[in-house]
Amino acid sequence: MLKVTNLKKSFDGRQILDDVNFTVEDGNILTIVGPSGAGKTTLLRCITGLEAADSGTFTIDGKEFNPQDLTSADNVMGVVFQDFNLFPHLSVLENLTLAPTLVLKQERKVAETKARELLKQLGLKGKEQLYPYQLSGGQKQRVAIARALAMQPKILCYDEPTSALDPNLRDEVANLILSLKAQGVTQLVVTHDMEFAKKIADSMLKVQALDQQN
Known part of the structure; x- marks a missing residue:
């Protein structure tokens, strides 16, 4: 509570x-x-x-x-920011798996599997290898939501x-x-x-x- x-x-x-x-x-x-x-x-x-x-x-x-x-x-606390705060030099999949592997110590395969599931739920299947500059504003926001969820806060x-x-x-x-x-x-x-x-x-x-x- x-x-x-x-x-x-x-x-x-x-x-x-x-x-x-x-x-x-x-x-x-x-x-x-x-x-x-x-x-x-x-x-x-x-x-x-x-x-x-x-x-x-x-x-x-x-x-x-x-x-x-x-x-x-x-x-x-996990935060989904309105202005996304995605790492521009990382792909969508890398944005989602960076913190879980470094902070939560998840194995990369586990982190990638969970990231792909989240991307599918948010209508972003097939966007895994794109970079933030290649995404629309709505797509960036959904990636930001997925990234926060990946940390299981x-x-x-x-x-x-x-x-x-x-x-x-x-x-x-x-x-x-x-x-x-x-x-x-x-x-x-x-x-x-x-x-x-x-x-x-x-x-x-x-x-x-x-x-x-x-």
Whole structure:
């Protein structure tokens, strides 16, 4: 279980997050929704340690957790970035297998088999040997999703995972996320797509820009 308590974050004197509280049970999906500028991505970045929170506590399975402590964060958080962050000099298959072989110490054949399965699920069969510059934006995003899944994280976080995909592929991503739920993976999804959010969510956290609240 992930529990976030009294999370606060400001930039240049502007309060972005003010006493945010939520709990995600093991194996459940929390969607974080709200308008642009409301702090959805900032919240995700604080949870994953990419931004330092001004204050607040993070608890995983009853133990306080510092997302910025890389030692304690190992094998806990996986992140699917909106801007992909793929290695440009590696093929699709190499992007997916690099971390599992180096960090998880998987045998290369095992890592490649799992990577190919993920690529097939995401409609990318046959793209294994292509490089990121040869892919469309939607294809890059699906590779980024597959790469995060390949690390088998305890908690998987997505920043707008469907933003570059057509409706059919959004459904595939939703089905993949729900299949991971069936496997017990806890997931947090930042999205502006309310229909997508409702389809996958066990619970929903709605955030609003603080200067719009009354």
